[in-house]
Amino acid sequence: MKHHYNPSTYLSILPFLFPLTMAHPQQPLPQNLLTTTTSSVTKAGNPVFPGWYADPEARLFNAQYWIYPTYSADYSEQTFFDAFSSPDLLTWTKHPTILNITNIPWSTNRAAWAPSVGRKLRSSASAAAAEDEEYDYFMYFSVGDGTGVGVAKSTTGKPEGPYEDVLGEPLVNGTVYGAEAIDAQIFQDDDGRNWLYFGGWSHAVVVELGEDMVSLKGEYLEITPEGYVEGPWMLKRNGVYYYMFSVGG
Numbered sequence: 001m002k003h004h005y006n007p008s009t010y011l012s013i014l015p016f017l018f019p020l021t022m023a024h025p026q027q028p029l030p031q032n033l034l035t036t037t038t039s040s041v042t043k044a045g046n047p048v049f050p051g052w053y054a055d056p057e058a059r060l061f062n063a064q065y066w067i068y069p070t071y072s073a074d075y076s077e078q079t080f081f082d083a084f085s086s087p088d089l090l091t092w093t094k095h096p097t098i099l100n101i102t103n104i105p106w107s108t109n110r111a112a113w114a115p116s117v118g119r120k121l122r123s124s125a126s127a128a129a130a131e132d133e134e135y136d137y138f139m140y141f142s143v144g145d146g147t148g149v150g151v152a153k154s155t156t157g158k159p160e161g162p163y164e165d166v167l168g169e170p171l172v173n174g175t176v177y178g179a180e181a182i183d184a185q186i187f188q189d190d191d192g193r194n195w196l197y198f199g200g201w202s203h204a205v206v207v208e209l210g211e212d213m214v215s216l217k218g219e220y221l222e223i224t225p226e227g228y229v230e231g232p233w234m235l236k237r238n239g240v241y242y243y244m245f246s247v248g249g
Helices: none
Strands: 037-040 053-061 064-071 082-086 091-100 112-121 134-142 148-154 163-165 183-189 196-199 205-209 218-224 229-237 239-249
Touching: 053 112, 064 112, 082 112, 091 134, 091 163, 112 183, 134 183, 183 229, 196 229
Parallel strands: none
Antiparallel strands: 037 091, 053 064, 064 082, 082 091, 112 134, 134 148, 148 163, 183 196, 196 205, 205 218, 229 239
């Protein structure tokens, strides 16, 4: 989602964390941006933590809540992602710079957008008794102004990464059916299939991911509803699919 926000803006959560959906190449990150920090409040409410962020994605991994947002800044400084975790929605820990796109050769070194994280059970693990360390975590992210959607993998096998680019090239490149390759979301259905939703420029597209989570399977499908602008998001509750997206300007 390509918007700038006032620096005093704080990240807020919609009811029960339903998703709304910097390092400069020549300058080291300030030390305060590299340090894991924890903040807490006595009751739930907004904002949950301070910062200049957009596009928050909420996930629940093994009884731990996670928020993966865009760091919103000048495009030349918007080159990394932070993550935030909480056991109770009150105490939040910041995990800084879990992916830095200046380390990715195919990236534009500017404007990293809308991260989305999913996970895959390792083949040697049992789904019934799986722990966090028995999963591989994958981040899908957008770079530049339609340059492409990339995929990175956690090097530690943990939700906080750090993450490294997997393919050495975009997973989705350029535009597809008029959809700019931004605002990617991984939707993991309960039948075991994984889907990638994405699209700007008033067009939305979905494609199935391969079993390895880093390849595409099948054909692209355009799924643009009336009024759509960007930021597609699919969720499923009690067997019903809900498709959300941004409208307006």
